Amino acid sequence: MAATVGIVLVSHSASLAEGTAELAGQVGGGAVTIATAGGTDDGRLGTSIDKVSSAIRRADTGGGVVILPDLGSSVLTVRTLLADEPDDLPGPLEVADAPFVEGAVAAAVTAAAGGSLKAVLDAAQEARHARKL
Amino acid sequence: MPENCEETITLTGDLHARPAGALSVAAAGFSAAVRLTVGDASVDAKSVLSVMQLGASSGQRVTVRAEGPDAKEAVDALIGILASATAVGD
Numbered sequence: 656m657a658a659t660v661g662i663v664l665v666s667h668s669a670s671l672a673e674g675t676a677e678l679a680g681q682v683g684g685g686a687v688t689i690a691t692a693g694g695t696d697d698g699r700l701g702t703s704i705d706k707v708s709s710a711i712r713r714a715d716t717g718g719g720v721v722i723l724p725d726l727g728s729s730v731l732t733v734r735t736l737l738a739d740e741p742d743d744l745p746g747p748l749e750v751a752d753a754p755f756v757e758g759a760v761a762a763a764v765t766a767a768a769g770g771s772l773k774a775v776l777d778a779a780q781e782a783r784h785a786r787k788l
Numbered sequence: 789m790p791e792n793c794e795e796t797i798t799l800t801g802d803l804h805a806r807p808a809g810a811l812s813v814a815a816a817g818f819s820a821a822v823r824l825t826v827g828d829a830s831v832d833a834k835s836v837l838s839v840m841q842l843g844a845s846s847g848q849r850v851t852v853r854a855e856g857p858d859a860k861e862a863v864d865a866l867i868g869i870l871a872s873a874t875a876v877g878d
Contacts, residue, residue: 678805681805681806681809682805682806682808682809682836683809683813684806684809684810684813686813757837760805760809760836760837761835761836761837763809764809764812764813764816764836765816767809767813768812768813768814768816768817768834769816769817770816778835781835781837782837785837785838785841786841787841
């Protein structure tokens with residue numbers, strides 16, 4: 656079986672990223688690599704290019720990585736990183752346009768099932784249409 | 789010609805997030821198309837958010853329906869997860 660797709664959660668809040676990773680990891684049955692990049696380098700709310708870069712390397716197991724930003728400058732930070740140094744990072748990389756929690760859970764389940772990079776990205780992005788009620 | 793298989797189980801506990809994840813991970817491992825039906829609602833078992841949206845709870849009847857070469861195996865696996873996961877809850 657091919658290497659599974661890794662997932663990176665980028666949030667303004669370290670605890671939000673960690674909690675979402677915990678939830679998505681458990682729903683996915685623990686068989687998926689999820690790395691987090693939450694908060695700034697000095698522990699405040701915000702985002703850090705270095706943290707995202709490090710998380711991508713930790714999440715990569717050879718099958719590519721899907722990155723989920725929470726909102727606002729998380730998206731900008733990820734885009735800046737990918738624009739600046741794509742050669743230094745493992746790949747292929749995809750950025751999911753998806754709700755954070757639902758996207759992470761859907762991506763984790765699809766990755767745990769051995770889905771391809773495109774399947775994991777699609778699962779996350781289809782979460783845009785998921786209803787709760 | 790695709791094989792069809794169907795089985796119904798009455799839940800002994802609510803279908804929470806983790807069992808929903810286990811169902812979808814298992815369903816994705818089969819080539820058969822697999823659907824879960826509760827009352828009037830029917831969803832793709834491979835979509836964990838759809839499975840959660842079913843909100844299946846204790847006492848409800850869930851039908852697992854599969855179509856494809858491994859339909860029987862898929863139904864057996866998912867009924868097994870529904871039987872064990874909802875019994876403990878969580």
